Amino acid sequence: MAVALSLLALAVAAAALVVALRNGVARSRKTDGDLPADAAGLRREVAALRAEAVGALRHLAVVRYDAFEEMGGRLSWSLALLDDAGDGVVLTSIRGRNEARTYAKSVSGWASDQELSPEESEAVAHARMARL
Known part of the structure; x- marks a missing residue:
């Protein structure tokens, strides 16, 4: 069968x-x-x-992690969406026990004017190496 x-x-x-x-x-x-x-x-x-x-978002990377010790399952994430010049955005969602918050930070030339978290920096670094 x-x-x-x-x-x-x-x-x-x-x-x-x-x-x-x-x-x-x-x-x-x-x-x-x-x-x-x-x-x-x-x-x-x-x-x-x-x-x-040239302006296409071809460098993409996602980093998943546990934002809080009491939360498991790596439900928080940072997503880098960048073009060949390193311009784009990093989106981050922090999942807590009762809520989720989402943040967006602009990126220009592989860096941001706003301070990036370690996970956001990691997403940008991975995106720089990746290309669709």
């Missing part, structure tokens, strides 16, 4: 993959006409895409 269910699941997954691949090929054929045919045109297109991505 378990083997039959496993084979059925494998067959369904394979069918879904075939459908997804066919749809992807069909979509790529539709958009090929929009791309420049020469190398210089492709270089301009890539440069334009890179220019658009």
